[in-house]
């Protein structure tokens with residue numbers, strides 16, 4: 001298998017080169033040239049596999065023979081050996097139509113660990129076999145930075161610098177990033193907001209000379225390997241449903257921001273996994289809900305909500321979906337993306353909009369509704385939802401049909417977002433890994449929102 005760009009102007013690449021490229025050189029996103037299909041007989045054979053075994057099966061379609069089986073197996077064992085649950089992503093039954101797939105048993109208590117623990121191992125492997133220096137640079141509104149740092153801390157051949165907006169990430173998120181004391185980690189706390197951080201990063205990556213001089217690599221979800229690692233738990237969840245649920249239509253509700261997690265579901269479905277509706281759950285930043293309902297994709301005003309990891313206006317993986325929606329037509333994708341850049345909005349209608357509404361359902365959950373759902377499931381089912389997962393459950397309630405089953409993804413542990421939980425006067429127990437953070441010394445450098453100053457810090461760190 002080879003990988004190509006959604007904008008059609010990059011020569012086909014292998015798997016490792018695709019991982020290293022991150023954003024495609026033509027500004028597009030990398031996708032496989034052909035999506036492999038998995039037959040229902042094969043799916044049946046996979047039913048009793050562990051998460052790790054399933055991971056190896058799925059990756060074997062995509063790695064282009066570039067990573068020997070034994071090496072991949074070792075990386076996968078190490079990546080998921082850090083999870084606190086033996087099943088890695090266990091499926092919990094809430095009632096006969098709702099199952100929750102817990103994706104928060106990794107080191108930083110959010111779903112991003114699933115992909116980023118593996119990506120840390122993979123970058124380290126690539127550094128070893130290719131003799132590549134890997135310098136990771138990224139901006140975070142909280143969870144990505146913590147999970148990326150946890151994925152590469154202490155690893156040979158890799159340094160990581162993460163920018164976060166000063167005092168604008170949750171306390172637990174800040175501590176998860178800044179209490180790491182490995183020498184290969186630099187936290188820059190930027191006086192500004194997330195968009196300011198993101199803008200500097202984009203400028204630095206666009207400076208191709210700087211990018212290659214300092215060997216800069218990305219960790220955001222535009223990287224195809226993150227998408228692929230996330231498809232594994234879609235398969236795992238559907239295959240682990242109990243007998244009573246099998247044979248029914250299975251919908252999956254996904255708390256969404258950058259469209260990364262849900263795009264993994266779209267890929268799994270295209271590979272042949274029987275999924276009914278993919279339900280996009282968002283908060284008051286509801287660009288994706290508006291797109292599914294009206295066909296218009298138009299970033300609106302940023303709102304701060306109880307689910308900050310979904311406070312996103314521009315869903316960076318959306319371009320991958322557009323590529324498939326247009327029938328893999330990169331000329332059409334180029335047209336849409338330049339229209340979006342120039343006019344700030346795009347619109348699909350007619351058959352395309354019908355297709356969108358066949359692929360997805362969507363709900364933007366208001367702040368009050370999010371809290372109501374947390375309270376309701378705590379008292380009625382004895383299950384404490386984090387505010388992101390609560391949006392997913394609200395979307396399940398809105399869109400799951402009679403006789404259907406829905407798997408909702410729990411993307412974070414509630415202890416990570418106690419700011420929202422405490423508004424409901426629900427007292428929760430903190431896992432020791434979170435409770436213990438406050439006592440640890442923090443390591444971060446506070447910098448002005450100034451590209452020159454940030455560049456100087458990077459040059460010093462990466463030398």
Ligand SMILES: *Cc1c(COP(=O)(O)O)cnc(C)c1O
Nearest residue numbers: 143256257258259260261309411
């Ligand atoms: C990142 C994140 C999301 C959104 O995931 P996307 O892949 O950006 O759509 C949802 N919930 C939590 C807890 C997250 O950290």
